[in-house]
Amino acid sequence: MKDERVIGPVILDLQSISLSFGGVNALTNISFDVREHEIRAIIGPNGAGKSSMLNVINGVYRPQQGNIIYRGVPRKDMNTYRAARSGIARTFQNIALFKGMSVLDNIMTGRTLKIQSNFLLQALYWGPAQKEENLQREKVEQIIDFLEIQHVRKTPVGRLSYGLQKRVELGRALAAEPTILLLDEPMAGMNVEEKQDMSRFILDVNDQFGTTIVLIEHDMGVVMDISDRVVVLDYGRKIGDGTPAEVLANQDVINAYLGVSH
Amino acid sequence: MSFFFEVLIAGLLSGVMYALVALGFVLVYKASGVFNFAQGAMVFFAALTCVGFNEVFGLSLWIAIPLTMLVMVILGMAIEKIVLRRLVNQPEITLFMATIGLSFFIEGLAQLLWGSQPHKLTLPIEDVPIAFLMDQFNMLISQFDVIAACICAILVLVLALLFSKTKIGRALRAVADDHQAALSVGIPLQHIWAVVWAVAGFVSLVAGLLWGARNGVQFSLVYIALKALPVLILGGFTSVPGAIAGGLIIGASEKLAEVYLGPIMGGGIEGWFPYVLALLFLLVRPEGLFGEKIIRRI
Amino acid sequence: MFYREAGQFKTTYAADSQIFPIKQDRIGIALLFACAFFVVPFVAPAYVISAILIPFLIFSLAALGLNILTGYAGQLSLGSAAFMAVGAFASYNFVLRIPGIPLLLAFALGGICASLVGMAFGLPSLRIRGFYLAAATLATQFFVVWCLTKISWFTNSSSSGVITAQEMTILEFHFHTPASKYVLTLSIVAVLALLAKNMVRSNIGRSWMAVRDMDVAAEVIGIRLMRTKMLAFAVSSFYCGIAGALYAYAYLGTVEPEAYNLDLSFRILFMVIIGGAGSILGAFLGAAFIILLPILIDFITHALALPTSVSSNLELMVFGGLIIFFLIVEPHGLARLWQITKEKCRLWPFPY
Numbered sequence: 057m058k059d060e061r062v063i064g065p066v067i068l069d070l071q072s073i074s075l076s077f078g079g080v081n082a083l084t085n086i087s088f089d090v091r092e093h094e095i096r097a098i099i100g101p102n103g104a105g106k107s108s109m110l111n112v113i114n115g116v117y118r119p120q121q122g123n124i125i126y127r128g129v130p131r132k133d134m135n136t137y138r139a140a141r142s143g144i145a146r147t148f149q150n151i152a153l154f155k156g157m158s159v160l161d162n163i164m165t166g167r168t169l170k171i172q173s174n175f176l177l178q179a180l181y182w183g184p185a186q187k188e189e190n191l192q193r194e195k196v197e198q199i200i201d202f203l204e205i206q207h208v209r210k211t212p213v214g215r216l217s218y219g220l221q222k223r224v225e226l227g228r229a230l231a232a233e234p235t236i237l238l239l240d241e242p243m244a245g246m247n248v249e250e251k252q253d254m255s256r257f258i259l260d261v262n263d264q265f266g267t268t269i270v271l272i273e274h275d276m277g278v279v280m281d282i283s284d285r286v287v288v289l290d291y292g293r294k295i296g297d298g299t300p301a302e303v304l305a306n307q308d309v310i311n312a313y314l315g316v317s318h
Numbered sequence: 319m320s321f322f323f324e325v326l327i328a329g330l331l332s333g334v335m336y337a338l339v340a341l342g343f344v345l346v347y348k349a350s351g352v353f354n355f356a357q358g359a360m361v362f363f364a365a366l367t368c369v370g371f372n373e374v375f376g377l378s379l380w381i382a383i384p385l386t387m388l389v390m391v392i393l394g395m396a397i398e399k400i401v402l403r404r405l406v407n408q409p410e411i412t413l414f415m416a417t418i419g420l421s422f423f424i425e426g427l428a429q430l431l432w433g434s435q436p437h438k439l440t441l442p443i444e445d446v447p448i449a450f451l452m453d454q455f456n457m458l459i460s461q462f463d464v465i466a467a468c469i470c471a472i473l474v475l476v477l478a479l480l481f482s483k484t485k486i487g488r489a490l491r492a493v494a495d496d497h498q499a500a501l502s503v504g505i506p507l508q509h510i511w512a513v514v515w516a517v518a519g520f521v522s523l524v525a526g527l528l529w530g531a532r533n534g535v536q537f538s539l540v541y542i543a544l545k546a547l548p549v550l551i552l553g554g555f556t557s558v559p560g561a562i563a564g565g566l567i568i569g570a571s572e573k574l575a576e577v578y579l580g581p582i583m584g585g586g587i588e589g590w591f592p593y594v595l596a597l598l599f600l601l602v603r604p605e606g607l608f609g610e611k612i613i614r615r616i
Numbered sequence: 617m618f619y620r621e622a623g624q625f626k627t628t629y630a631a632d633s634q635i636f637p638i639k640q641d642r643i644g645i646a647l648l649f650a651c652a653f654f655v656v657p658f659v660a661p662a663y664v665i666s667a668i669l670i671p672f673l674i675f676s677l678a679a680l681g682l683n684i685l686t687g688y689a690g691q692l693s694l695g696s697a698a699f700m701a702v703g704a705f706a707s708y709n710f711v712l713r714i715p716g717i718p719l720l721l722a723f724a725l726g727g728i729c730a731s732l733v734g735m736a737f738g739l740p741s742l743r744i745r746g747f748y749l750a751a752a753t754l755a756t757q758f759f760v761v762w763c764l765t766k767i768s769w770f771t772n773s774s775s776s777g778v779i780t781a782q783e784m785t786i787l788e789f790h791f792h793t794p795a796s797k798y799v800l801t802l803s804i805v806a807v808l809a810l811l812a813k814n815m816v817r818s819n820i821g822r823s824w825m826a827v828r829d830m831d832v833a834a835e836v837i838g839i840r841l842m843r844t845k846m847l848a849f850a851v852s853s854f855y856c857g858i859a860g861a862l863y864a865y866a867y868l869g870t871v872e873p874e875a876y877n878l879d880l881s882f883r884i885l886f887m888v889i890i891g892g893a894g895s896i897l898g899a900f901l902g903a904a905f906i907i908l909l910p911i912l913i914d915f916i917t918h919a920l921a922l923p924t925s926v927s928s929n930l931e932l933m934v935f936g937g938l939i940i941f942f943l944i945v946e947p948h949g950l951a952r953l954w955q956i957t958k959e960k961c962r963l964w965p966f967p968y
Contacts, residue, residue, distance in 0.1 A: 114836065140838030152833035154826050156894065164819075165826050169838040171819045175847060178818035179811040186630065189818060193629040232837065353747050404944045411692060412943055414747050415889055418882070419939025426932025434925060547751045584766040593755035600744050600752060 063284065064092030067268055068113070068236060073122035075108055075292075082108040083119070084292045090236070095262055095269045097279045097300075100289035101312055106272045107149060109289065110238045113270070114146050115139040140169060143235035147225045147242060149272075155214040159224050162213055163199060166231025167192045199227045203257060219250040223257070230261065237261065239271035243278060251275065255282055280304070288312070325577050326570055327459055333569020334467040334474075335528055339542070340549040340561040341474055342521040347555050348481070348494040349514040352402065352413045356421035358543025360519060363428040364390055365526030365535045369439050370432040379441070383523070390523055393424075394515025402511065406497065425540060436536035441527060466528045473524060477517070478558045490514060494556075545572075548596035553607055560607055568592045635813055652802060657795040665794040666867075672907045673798075673805045674862045679887040679899035680812050681855030686885070687893030688816055689848035690828025691741050692749055695756035696856050696884045701876035702760060703730040703857025704864040705770050708871045711782050712772060719786050723804075727857040733760065734853025741845050757878055765873045778872040781865045797866045804862065808855060813896045815851070824848055825894070856884075886935060890942050892949030901950040909934065 068090040075083040083105045090096045098106045111117045113124070115134040124131045126142060145166070154162050171192060177185040200206055203223050208216060213224055222242060229237055242258065243251045259282055261267050273279050279286060279300060286303045288296030290312040296303045303309055339361060346354040354360075367389055371382035401420060405413055447458050481487040492500040493510050501507055526535075529542055549568045553560025575591045624639060626632040636642045660669065682696045707726030710717055737756040741749055764770050771779055784791040784800065791797050815821050823844045826834035835841055864871045883906055891902020910931050917927035946952055 116836070136835045137838060137840060140836065146836065148833070152830055152836075154829035154833070156829045157822065157825055161822055161825070165822050165834070165839070166837055168819060168823060173819075175815060175818075175820040175851070178820050179815045181814035181818065185814075185818060189633065190629045192819075193633070197629075228837065401940055401944075408943075408947070411746060412947060414692075414750070415885075416940050416943045418885070419936040419943070421936065422882075422932045422939070423936030426929040426934075426936060430926065430929040430933065434929070544754070547754065551748060551751055586762060586766065590755060590758035590762050593751070593758055597740060597752045597755040600748060601740055604744050604748065 061093055061263065061266075063094045066090070067092040067127055068270075069123075069125040070109075070113070071123040071125065073109075073112055073119045073124075075105075075112060075117055075119045081292050083112070083289075086122075086289070086292075086294050088287045088294060088297055090268060090270055091285075092268050093262070093266050094284040095258070095271070095282055097283035097286045098270065098272045098289060099274070099276075099279055099286060099303075100295075103291075104289040105292040106289055107240055108292075110146060110240055110270070110272065113139070113236075114144045114238060140232065143232070144238065145229040145232045145234035145236070146238035147222070147229050147240055149240045149244065151218075151221050151225055153213045153221055153225055153228070156212070158210050158212055159205060159216070159227075160193075160196065160200070160209045162224055163196045163227045163231050164192060166228040167196065169232060196227075196231055199230050202230075202260070203227050219246050222246070222254070226254075226257065230265075230267075233265075234267060236268045236270065239269065239273075241272050241274065243273060243275055251278060258282060276304075324458055325573050328463065329570035329573030330566055331459075331463040331467040331569070332573065333566040334470045334562075335525065335565075336546055336549050336569050337474060337562045337565025338470040338521060338528075339525045340546040340553065340565055341477060341558065342518045342525070343546055343550055344555065344558055344561045345477065345481075345490075345514055345521070346518050349490040350402065350511055351410065351494060351497075352417065353410070353555065354420075354518065355414060355417040356397075356424055357518065357522065357546065358540040359421035359424035359428070360390070360393070360522040361526040361529070361543045362535075362537065362539040363393070363424050363526075364519065364523040365439065365530035365539060366428045366432045366437070368523070368527060369437040369530070369535050372439075373437065374432070383527070386523055387520060390519030391516040394519045395512050398508070398511045398515050403508075421540070425537070429537075434537065436534045437530075439527065439530040439535050441531045462532065466532070469524065469528065473521070474558070474562055477521075481558060486510075486513065545592055548592035551596035552599055554605060557607075563607055568595070571595060633817065635817075649806070653799065657799055662794045665798045668907060668911075670794070670798055670801055670867050672903055673801045674859050674867055675884065675887060675903040675907060676900045677805050677808060677862070678856050678859035678884050679891060679903050680809060680896065681852045681859060682884050683888050683891075683893060683895070683899045684812065684816070684824070684855065685848050685852035687888055687895065687898070688821060688828065689824040689845065689852075691738070691745075691845060691848060692747065693753045693756075693852075694750050694878070694881050694885065695737065695753035695760070696852075697860075697876040697878070697880035698757045698760035699730045699734055699853040699856035700860025700863060700880070701764055701873060702733045702853075703727055703860035704871050704876070705764050705873075706730065706857070707861040708779065708781065708864065709770065709772075719784050720804075723858055723861045726861045727854040730853040730857025730860070731850040734849040734856075735846050738846060738849030738853075741849070742842055754878075757881055761873050761876060771871075778870050781869055781871050784865050791866075801862055801866050804858065808858065809896060809900075812855070816896065820844075820847065828894075886939060889939055890949055892951030895949070895951035897954065898949050898951035901954065905950065906935075909938075 066089045070089065071087050073083055073086045074081070086109065098109060100106055108117060112119050115136045115138060118134070124134055131138070154165065157165070171188060173185040173188050177183065200209055203226065205220065205223055205227070208220060213221055216224065226239075226242065239258070243254055246254060255278055258269060258271070262269050271283070283300055285298060286296070286300050287294060288303055288306070288309050295312060296306045296309045298306075339357065342357045342360075343354060346352055346357070364386055368379075368382050368386040371377045371385055372379060377385070397420065401416055402413075405416055446461050448461050448464065452458065481490060489500070489505045489510055490513075492503065492505055493507060497507060500510075525543070526539065529539055533539070533542070545568070549561060549564040551564070552567055553562070553564025572588050572592050576585075576588045580587050624637070626637065631637070636645055656669070657665070678696060678700060681699070682693060685691050685693050703723075703726040705726075706729035707722045710722040710725050711719070714722075737753070740752045744752060784797070786800075791800055816824070823834070823839045826837075826839055827841060827844050827848075831841055834844075860876065863875070868875060887899065887902030887906050889902070890905050891900070892898025910927075913931050913934060914927050917924065917930065942949055
């Protein structure tokens with residue numbers, strides 16, 4: 057199934073990214089690229105800087121040094137709004153859903169950049185705002201069908217199980233129709249069945265919508281199965297880059313995971 | 319020139335008293351993460367109860383004060399048991415609103431028990447100008463203000479030391495940081511909270527007596543305590559030295575503004591000046607002078 | 617037990633998103649409106665209209681405004697009365713200085729003035745949050761009221777600071793009976809409530825709730841925090857401004873700064889908490905509660921022949937106690953209790 061996709065040119069190029077907080081270096085001179093339509097995994101021991109890397113990509117953190125080149129255009133001033141506008145969506149390690157709203161409303165918030173009508177039209181509701189609202193609802197329902205969460209669409213997300221919440225968060229990210237999807241440990245805390253479901257969804261998203269996916273994942277089996285290429289981080293540095301097979305045979309990577317001092 | 323100093327010192331002195339009230343807030347906040355909006359009402363309640371014992375029951379102040387202290391401790395423990403315990407894991411904002419409700423309740427209770435007329439409170443400290451300063455520097459500074467400030471300063475110092483140096487102080491800080499973690503280390507949460515609210519009650523009593531003697535024991539005492547909010551904003555909600563610094567700044571600037579800016583602006587500036595000052599300050603330093611920077615990770 | 621939801625299927629998203637999706641609810645609301653507009657003005661005694669219904673509507677509107685800011689957008693505010701004051705004084709000055717200005721336009725402009733003040737004092741919310749923001753809103757409350765008292769242009773240089781509100785007139789019709797004032801107030805509040813309901817179920821409402829629940833995540837999905845928060849302050853203050861204008865024109869008859877004090881701000885906050893934050897219905901329930909409760913307490917104190925000072929203190933205690941009670945037992949207020957009751961009634965005698 058994966059071989060039918062055509063992996064495109066480089067869509068995201070990270071050059072010499074360095075990020076530090078106070079005196080702590082989270083990332084040091086990291087460079088790697090992501091090709092369009094591929095599934096790129098970022099792996100590494102805990103504290104390696106993987107989440108920080110994602111945060112840099114979607115503008116939550118500004119690196120002290122380095123360039124982000126997106127679709128060939130250097131982005132000097134990437135912030136969260138510009139990242140969202142450029143088609144970068146993400147999920148979070150500790151679920152960042154809006155606990156006070158239902159599943160449907162949460163995913164609808166993901167459509168916010170697609171909604172044109174202003175608050176006055178929305179206050180009037182009947183007319184163009186209503187048409188747009190119903191259109192957006194249709195799109196969101198498609199995502200709900202895709203993720204098989206129809207039965208909980210009106211439930212407040214706070215009441216759902218962890219696995220379902222993760223799915224809703226994925227739905228919210230998908231609602232933005234992103235070009236690049238950043239997933240921060242999407243399988244964390246799931247059992248085998250849930251992991252299989254989530255892997256299937258990720259592969260389907262990549263397959264059906266052509267979304268480029270960058271994901272952080274700890275489960276090596278998942279990484280081997282679904283990713284095209286892998287980047288390995290350790291203590292904020294890149295220690296491996298290539299196909300899953302290449303990376304797993306890399307001695308530095310093995311040392312990092314086995315805890316050999318370096 | 320000496321007039322300026324006179325106003326400044328008067329401001330600083332009232333600032334020390336603000337600091338004491340602010341300290342009550344800081345203690346409760348540090349120990350339980352609750353911003354106790356009811357602190358002002360507690361000041362009012364303490365003062366009114368003391369005066370009540372004094373006037374209605376004819377008890378001398380030497381008896382009325384410890385008796386009121388007992389009442390405040392019981393009140394504190396009741397608050398902890400009935401209100402706080404039920405709201406343990408709620409977000410801060412819910413606890414804050416609960417203390418707003420609490421303040422209304424305590425205000426109503428105080429007036430229900432002791433009546434709503436203003437009362438005069440006379441402490442054995444005279445409100446006369448200090449002769450030495452009057453003669454040498456031509457400055458009118460009340461003896462009462464100075465002694466009140468000294469009492470407050472001593473109290474603040476004692477509490478600050480208690481907090482940082484003793485075992486109980488450490489336990490309090492642990493509880494403020496993380497209730498669950500403190501419990502799991504074996505800190506008796508409820509005892510700690512009882513201690514904290516008792517201390518807060520004590521602080522309220524002292525503040526209530528001093529302010530009450532100065533301005534009369536009436537409902538407006540609640541608003542004086544509300545002034546502690548700008549003090550906390552300036553000083554940071556979690557810092558004892560911050561409360562002191564904030565109190566002095568607010569006290570001094572409020573008086574100076576009223577005297578020097580007041581005539582230009584039509585008077586009555588004291589009512590909003592501290593708040594606006596705090597607001598402007600917040601824009602520059604959202605966590606106050608000494609407060610801890612809040613870092614949120616996603 | 618009165619009716620069942622079963623059998624009412626929605627085949628379009630438009631039908632599913634209605635304000636009242638259940639047919640019986642729609643009929644009920646229609647009846648309520650008909651009664652409110654056509655029966656009450658003729659049947660209810662003038663005292664009930666002036667002292668209960670009109671303030672109920674006005675406070676509901678103010679509570680709606682605060683609910684948008686605090687309940688939906690999560691920005692705690694203790695300064696709602698100040699925005700009401702701006703609305704009242706601005707409307708007064710527009711009517712005074714622009715002869716022949718239509719009354720509703722004067723009110724609307726008053727609301728817009730309140731919006732501008734709201735946005736100005738809402739700017740700090742971009743940097744500060746939680747009860748720091750609440751403390752900052754106290755600055756608004758005290759400063760704005762001080763301005764309106766001291767700057768004589770606002771009060772038309774009235775020496776006492778208390779001005780009589782002009783009589784309300786629309787197209788030669790004078791609103792001087794309680795019933796007429798009631799119908800005018802009801803119309804304004806009904807329209808604004810509808811607009812509010814529309815807003816909160818649309819994208820702007822969801823953006824507000826997203827900012828309330830987790831603003832960092834909201835930013836990541838593309839919601840612009842500044843715009844969303846400013847809009848919350850603007851809309852909320854607009855509603856409070858109109859409520860303030862109505863408070864002066866349709867209820868008090870005077871325009872005075874002291875009527876818009878901290879105590880009023882707290883009352884409105886209590887309406888939001890007790891009625892239910894984040895709920896349009898909650899604003900109305902909360903307002904009704906806060907209006908009716910003092911009357912009830914008064915009644916009890918008279919029945920028990922206690923002095924009147926007792927009733928006002930008892931009121932304070934009951935308010936305070938109820939706030940705590942609701943926060944412990946049902947933080948979503950009366951609106952949630954109503955919802956639960958309706959569901960239980962619909963299912964009765966089945967347990968679920």
